[in-house]
Amino acid sequence: MTLRNEGTIPAPAGGGMQDGAPGAREPKKVFIKTYGCQMNVYDSQRMGDALASEGFRATERQEEADLILLNTCHIREKAAEKIYSELGRIRLLKAERARQGKGLNVAVAGCVAQAEGREIIERASVVDLVIGPQTYHRLPEALRRVGRGERVVDTDYAVENKFDHLPKADRQATRRRGVAAFLTVQEGCDKFCTFCVVPYTRGSEVSRAPDAILAEARELAEAGVVELTLLGQNVNAWEGEAEGRHLGLGGLLHRLAGISGIRRLRYTTSHPRDMGDDLIAAHRDLDMLMPYLHLPVQSGSDRILKAMNRRHKADDYLRLVERIRQARPGIAMSGDFIVGFPGETEADFADTLRVVSEVGYASAFSFKYSPRPGTPAADLGEQVPEEVKTERLDRLQALIRAQASGFMDSLVGTEMDVLVEKDGRYPHQSVGRSPYLQPVVLAKSAGAVGDIVRVSISRAGPNALIAAGGEPEAVALKTVA
Ligand code: SAH
Numbered sequence: 001m002t003l004r005n006e007g008t009i010p011a012p013a014g015g016g017m018q019d020g021a022p023g024a025r026e027p028k029k030v031f032i033k034t035y036g037c038q039m040n041v042y043d044s045q046r047m048g049d050a051l052a053s054e055g056f057r058a059t060e061r062q063e064e065a066d067l068i069l070l071n072t073c074h075i076r077e078k079a080a081e082k083i084y085s086e087l088g089r090i091r092l093l094k095a096e097r098a099r100q101g102k103g104l105n106v107a108v109a110g111c112v113a114q115a116e117g118r119e120i121i122e123r124a125s126v127v128d129l130v131i132g133p134q135t136y137h138r139l140p141e142a143l144r145r146v147g148r149g150e151r152v153v154d155t156d157y158a159v160e161n162k163f164d165h166l167p168k169a170d171r172q173a174t175r176r177r178g179v180a181a182f183l184t185v186q187e188g189c190d191k192f193c194t195f196c197v198v199p200y201t202r203g204s205e206v207s208r209a210p211d212a213i214l215a216e217a218r219e220l221a222e223a224g225v226v227e228l229t230l231l232g233q234n235v236n237a238w239e240g241e242a243e244g245r246h247l248g249l250g251g252l253l254h255r256l257a258g259i260s261g262i263r264r265l266r267y268t269t270s271h272p273r274d275m276g277d278d279l280i281a282a283h284r285d286l287d288m289l290m291p292y293l294h295l296p297v298q299s300g301s302d303r304i305l306k307a308m309n310r311r312h313k314a315d316d317y318l319r320l321v322e323r324i325r326q327a328r329p330g331i332a333m334s335g336d337f338i339v340g341f342p343g344e345t346e347a348d349f350a351d352t353l354r355v356v357s358e359v360g361y362a363s364a365f366s367f368k369y370s371p372r373p374g375t376p377a378a379d380l381g382e383q384v385p386e387e388v389k390t391e392r393l394d395r396l397q398a399l400i401r402a403q404a405s406g407f408m409d410s411l412v413g414t415e416m417d418v419l420v421e422k423d424g425r426y427p428h429q430s431v432g433r434s435p436y437l438q439p440v441v442l443a444k445s446a447g448a449v450g451d452i453v454r455v456s457i458s459r460a461g462p463n464a465l466i467a468a469g470g471e472p473e474a475v476a477l478k479t480v481a
């Protein structure tokens with residue numbers, strides 16, 4: 001895997017940026033498409049902010065864009081391959097725009113950009129710019145170079161901290177994004193699980209300084225944000241210092257809880273080894289910390305966990321979940337699982353099913369192992385045949401589905417606080433978020449966007465809860481009456 005790339009390649013004829021006298025034309029439009037995890041969602045927003053300060057306006061319509069930016073994910077083969085098929089479609093769009101006398105620039109950002117760098121430009125001639133997750137604060141400068149006819153690859157790990165060089169989000173833009181916001185506090189990973197590309201695409205673990213995080217959180221709150229989700233590839237490895245004392249994620253959460261306007265806190269994604277005592281105690285002491293925790297274990301077999309370099313055993317994980325549940329009874333657990341890691345036997349897989357049964361998940365994500373170039377597990381023998389992976393994934397997902405729907409059903413008849421987020425499908429409905437992260441359809445009359453309202457759950461669908469007054473039938477009943 002190519003990890004570092006920097007340089008330029010001459011642009012093909014006619015590939016330059018269509019740029020003219022600034023201010024003489026309509027604002028340029030950017031279409032941003034995001035793949036992968038929440039950290040990419042946050043990065044896309046920040047890239048949008050950086051481009052807005054260069055005069056770009058965001059568009060939802062790819063056909064009218066002057067710049068298409070793909071913020072990509074490299075985690076599994078399918079995710080990476082999607083980008084090349086998307087670039088194939090964009091090539092046709094570029095040709096169509098050229099027929100209309102309009103230009104189109106194409107930028108690839110994110111983890112595929114970091115992992116493949118120059119290869120992208122060589123494989124896809126439509127691409128003008130490749131920019132990594134650590135360098136996107138240089139996007140405006142890179143686009144100026146594209147405007148001068150260069151093809152740019154900028155994926156070197158920047159010495160400067162990108163967060164110090166990014167423009168602040170415009171308050172209106174934050175408002176449009178809604179009352180629940182992401183805030184990246186930690187980046188990168190030093191864990192080197194043998195299946196995973198993240199340590200290579202995102203670099204080593206770095207924590208943002210508490211002051212910068214608190215300042216950004218205050219700005220979000222002033223723009224109307226009520227719920228904050230702290231993000232990091234290994235968010236619970238976050239550490240900082242305040243008043244000369246070491247601060248862990250638990251301490252940071254306490255400080256964020258003091259910001260006026262912020263009423264709910266979450267964080268994701270965590271590694272079991274970094275679940276410190278201060279963080280577990282925060283689940284006990286901070287009501288604002290929502291009772292939902294995504295804590296991936298990947299496998300229930302000690303043999304496979306060792307081969308994955310997870311550096312914990314299945315029992316360590318089970319004991320940890322127990323401690324978290326003691327701290328916060330009723331907390332909803334979520335996780336990630338990989339089936340068909342090299343060498344996984346039926347007995348190993350049975351251990352995974354056992355862990356799932358013991359924990360009882362409110363939701364969980366499960367994947368077939370995908371060998372990633374440059375990671376140690378990709379070179380292991382004993383790769384598991386595709387049909388075995390498919391069959392195991394089906395069994396695991398059936399178990400997880402049953403647990404998830406059992407959890408949803410257990411909420412029917414209960415009362416809970418819901419953060420109202422947006423309008424629903426029908427005029428009498430709003431959609432909000434439960435403490436356990438599920439969407440809740442509720443009556444619009446229950447409260448305005450940004451309010452936290454107490455509702456009674458009357459029904460559970462596969463992906464959403466319905467609160468009294470939020471049923472679609474309420475419309476029909478009203479019409480009949
Ligand atoms: N930092 C997080 C997860 C990052 S990736 C953590 O440590 O939990 C999100 C999930 O993708 C992982 O939890 C894992 O389940 C899955 N994943 C990562 N690499 C994979 C691979 N090569 N094949 C299949 N799934 C993978």
Ligand code: SF4
Pocket residue numbers: 189190191192193196197198199233234271
């Ligand atoms: Fe990947 Fe493991 Fe790091 Fe998570 S902890 S990002 S799975 S290497």
Ligand code: F3S
Pocket residue numbers: 035036037038039040072073074075110111197198201202233
């Ligand atoms: Fe994908 Fe990169 Fe996130 S590989 S999961 S976008 S950190």
